[in-house]
Amino acid sequence: MVNYRHGQLDRTFAALVDPTRRAILARLEREQSATVSDLAKPFAIKLPAVMKHLDVLDEARLIVRSKQGRTVTVRLRPEPIKQAMDWLSRYERFWSKSFDRLATYVERKEAEARRRER
Amino acid sequence: MTSLTLVRRIKARPSIVFEALTTSEGITSWWGPDAGPALLAELDVRVGGRYRVRFRMLDGSEHESAGEYLEIVPNKRLVMTSQWTVGGEPEEAGNISRLEFHLEPIDIGTKLTLTHAQLKTEASCVSHERGWTGALDKLMHRFSLASAGDHGERG
Numbered sequence: 342m343v344n345y346r347h348g349q350l351d352r353t354f355a356a357l358v359d360p361t362r363r364a365i366l367a368r369l370e371r372e373q374s375a376t377v378s379d380l381a382k383p384f385a386i387k388l389p390a391v392m393k394h395l396d397v398l399d400e401a402r403l404i405v406r407s408k409q410g411r412t413v414t415v416r417l418r419p420e421p422i423k424q425a426m427d428w429l430s431r432y433e434r435f436w437s438k439s440f441d442r443l444a445t446y447v448e449r450k451e452a453e454a455r456r457r458e459r
Numbered sequence: 460m461t462s463l464t465l466v467r468r469i470k471a472r473p474s475i476v477f478e479a480l481t482t483s484e485g486i487t488s489w490w491g492p493d494a495g496p497a498l499l500a501e502l503d504v505r506v507g508g509r510y511r512v513r514f515r516m517l518d519g520s521e522h523e524s525a526g527e528y529l530e531i532v533p534n535k536r537l538v539m540t541s542q543w544t545v546g547g548e549p550e551e552a553g554n555i556s557r558l559e560f561h562l563e564p565i566d567i568g569t570k571l572t573l574t575h576a577q578l579k580t581e582a583s584c585v586s587h588e589r590g591w592t593g594a595l596d597k598l599m600h601r602f603s604l605a606s607a608g609d610h611g612e613r614g
Contacts, residue, residue, distance in 0.1 A: 350577060354462075432463050432556075432575050435492045440571070442489035444469050447479045451471035451568065 349402065353425045356401035361386070362394050366403065369417040377406075377413045462576035469569045473534040473562045476569045480537055480560055486512055493517045506531055510539070526558075535562055540578070 356362055365380055381391040395415065398404045405416050469476060479485035481504045487497035491514035498521065499513040506528055513523040523544045530538035537560040542549055561572040 428577065429463055433465075436463070436465050436573055436575065438492035439489055440465060440467050440573070442491070443476075443479060443571075444467060444471075446485070446488040447469055447471035447475050447569075450475045450479070454472075454475060 349421055350425055350428060352401040353403065353421045356397055356403055357425075359394065359397075361391075362398055365391075365394060365398065365415075366417065366422075369404065369415060374414050374416045377415060380415060462574055464575075465573045467571045468565060468567060469571055471568045473564050473569045476562055476571060477534045477537070481531075490514055491516065491522075499523075504528060504531060511544070526555075529557075536560065541575075 357366075361384060364383070368380065368383075369375060377391065377395065378388070380395075381388050384391060395404065395406065399406060402418055402421055405418055407414050407416070479489065481502065483500040483502055486500040486502065490497055490500070490512050493516050495514060495516040495518075497512065497514045499511065501512075502508075502510040504510070508528050509525065510528065511523065511525040513521060515521045524541050525544045526540040526542055528537070528539045530536060537558075539558050541556045541558050555578040557574075557576045557578055559574040559576070561574075563570040563572070
């Protein structure tokens, strides 16, 4: 279970590296669901290339695809995004606040050192 | 790898910043997200040595983390593992991070870069279906900042 989730966070971030995949996810967040051909339209790349990006997103468990007749509909899976967000938020807050305090502390130390050096 | 990078430009020379990262007096002066006190900082600063830091937040909750020093280059680099603990025991199996502090001399003092990378994820997992709208947007905003290498930078 732990290993699975470890892999999940890494897969989420790896999938987000690519700007086309980020654009696809952003659109799915806005529109809930879209067909594969709709998703391909805004991009200057061919359908097979879009399909490959969808494969990566699918393997990362960020989307779910369902087929009805000839139409494939794509939807977002919110959990991995939420999980990645929680991870970032938790540590970003901790370090950002701690670094504020660190800066205040060492800048005081620096001023003291300069006074001694004069 | 899942990671978070913060860059801060600080008006103090690298040796002073390094001291703040590697002495109990230094660590207890800043470690922790609010003005609550640091209660303990035991540091055995050598490669393979361990450290333990405990702080209390203003809400009264106490938090402790511990880890091992992996790399120490005075005034330049400090790498260690980090894990939340309770009474010296790991809080949640499998939650280990790698902290990498990099110090670079700049005209005003020091450019401090921290990379916090996850080695194993937390055993606790939140899976809200509702209330997540906008999270993706925020994540991608942060992520593109992080990719640009200046995530969380302050002047």
